[in-house]
Amino acid sequence: MAFLLQDQNLIFTGALVLMLMIAVLEGVMILIGVGISDLLDNLLPDIDIDGPDGGASGGLTKVLGWLRFGEVPALILLVAFLVGFGVTGLLIQMFVESTLGLLLPGGLLALVVFFLALPQVRFVGNLLRRFAVGDETQAVGRNSFIGRVAIITIGKAEAGSPAEARFKDEYGTTHYVMVEPDESEIFNQGEKVLLVEELGVHFRVTRPTSQHLMENN
Numbered sequence: 001m002a003f004l005l006q007d008q009n010l011i012f013t014g015a016l017v018l019m020l021m022i023a024v025l026e027g028v029m030i031l032i033g034v035g036i037s038d039l040l041d042n043l044l045p046d047i048d049i050d051g052p053d054g055g056a057s058g059g060l061t062k063v064l065g066w067l068r069f070g071e072v073p074a075l076i077l078l079v080a081f082l083v084g085f086g087v088t089g090l091l092i093q094m095f096v097e098s099t100l101g102l103l104l105p106g107g108l109l110a111l112v113v114f115f116l117a118l119p120q121v122r123f124v125g126n127l128l129r130r131f132a133v134g135d136e137t138q139a140v141g142r143n144s145f146i147g148r149v150a151i152i153t154i155g156k157a158e159a160g161s162p163a164e165a166r167f168k169d170e171y172g173t174t175h176y177v178m179v180e181p182d183e184s185e186i187f188n189q190g191e192k193v194l195l196v197e198e199l200g201v202h203f204r205v206t207r208p209t210s211q212h213l214m215e216n217n
Contacts, residue, residue, distance in 0.1 A: 004090070008103040011110050012089030019082035026075070064154070065162060065178050065201070067118065068125025076128060077121055084120035089113040144169075145177065148195045149208045152179070152187050159183040162202045165193055178202035 004013045067077060089110065093103050148167045153176070155163030162180040169175065179193055180202055187193050193205035 003094070003097075006093075006103055008106040008109075009090060009093055011106045012086045012093070012113070015082045015086035015089075019079055019086065022075070022079060022082075062161070064164065067121050068128075069164070069176075071176070071178075071201070072125045072128045077125060080121045080124040081117055084117035085110075085113055088116050088120070142198055145175065145195050145203065146198065149192055150177065150179065150195060150205070152189050152191050152193060154189065156189065157181055157187040157193065157205065158185075163187070163189075165195075165205070167195075179205040181205050 003009065069077060089106075092109065092113065096102065096104055145167075148169075150165035150167035153164050153166045155161070157163035157165070157179050159180065159182060162178040164176055165179045166174060166176050177195070178201060179187075179195065180199070181187060181193070181204065185207060187205070187207075192208055194208035195203045196206055197204040
């Protein structure tokens with residue numbers, strides 16, 4: 001216990017405590033009929049990550065896609081990050097202390113551990129995506145998404161730079177997918193797009209006509 005409360009380890013211990021708090025709060029919220037996961041997924045699209053020239057947005061969108069954001073509930077990815085960050089940091093500190101008899105500065109080590117935790121998040125995302133555990137986008141066949149009208153929620157969708165889009169199916173289930181248009185089109189956050197073709201992990205989209213909008217209402 002003393003090891004966990006060392007000043008150099010507090011940032012990693014805090015990540016694990018935060019993870020436990022989220023788990024407990026999620027359990028309580030589910031009992032009253034509202035899950036943190038749903039709240040988080042609804043809040044995240046409101047985050048404006050567009051840079052002045054769209055470059056920062058495109059880079060962040062690619063990172064989020066690499067982490068399987070939009071294919072796996074955001075809360076699961078957050079918990080995976082907190083666990084990976086906390087455990088990795090503490091394990092490194094334990095190894096350093098046992099070999100050198102000291103602890104590394106927590107702030108400096110946290111920068112390294114942050115990047116070490118990201119592949120762990122992707123690993124968890126890949127597992128859940130593959131086995132369809134808690135992944136709403138895999139609950140029905142992805143080919144059934146063709147013809148849906150979605151709204152861009154995060155990023156700017158342009159050729160070579162997918163963005164996240166959201167839509168609801170006929171059962172009221174919200175799905176998040178990565179979308180990319182042809183070179184002739186660009187879609188900003190808040191614009192509606194028509195899913196026309198599945199391209200691996202994302203969908204090719206185009207601008208919907210009024211007929212498509214009526215059919216999806």
